[in-house]
Amino acid sequence: MAEAQLQQFLEKVRQLQAFVALSEADPALRQALRDCNDHHQVVSLARRCGFEIGRRWGEQENPAAGDDNLLAGSCPAAGTEETRLLLEGPDLRLERIHSCDYANPDHFWYDQEEHEWVVLLRGSATVRFADEPEARQLTAGDSLWISAHRAHRLERTDPAPGSVWLALFSKAACAD
CATH class of the missing domain: 2.60.120.10 (Jelly Rolls)
Structure with missing residues (x-):
């Protein structure tokens, strides 16, 4: 694993740990987490609390642009x-x-x-x-x-x- 990937992984673990600690200390947040039905709702709730936990392993934030890279390009508007x-x-x-x-x-x-x-x-x-x-x-x-x-x-x-x-x-x- 390259150092940059290791740092990305460790940062996600830190954010997850902080989100868990906050949910254990805040009953309303814990209930909101309990009410989530899927991964996306959990990621959205974490984002509202200031945590970015949604990027999956190996995903780049914005791969290098180019017609031959199927993952390149900015995300379209929501919806x-x-x-x-x-x-x-x-x-x-x-x-x-x-x-x-x-x-x-x-x-x-x-x-x-x-x-x-x-x-x-x-x-x-x-x-x-x-x-x-x-x-x-x-x-x-x-x-x-x-x-x-x-x-x-x-x-x-x-x-x-x-x-x-x-x-x-x-x-x-x-x-x-």
């Missing part, structure tokens, strides 16, 4: 997504999607003409399929195959620095 077309052919399209604290509107479901394979490169997200009782919790490295016309929706992505996706769309029939 939005930015899509960049990377490759397009007669039967496929490859996109980079950067989501920031984003969710589809209530009662909205995608019903796509194309099949989609998606991989989450950074952050986390919650995806719901209409034909499944529970939403799926995704973290960096997770991928999904979404057949054409399979109703799905995005229920949540990370706040800044956001969630970064790689999505491959295809019109060709594929084995499920």
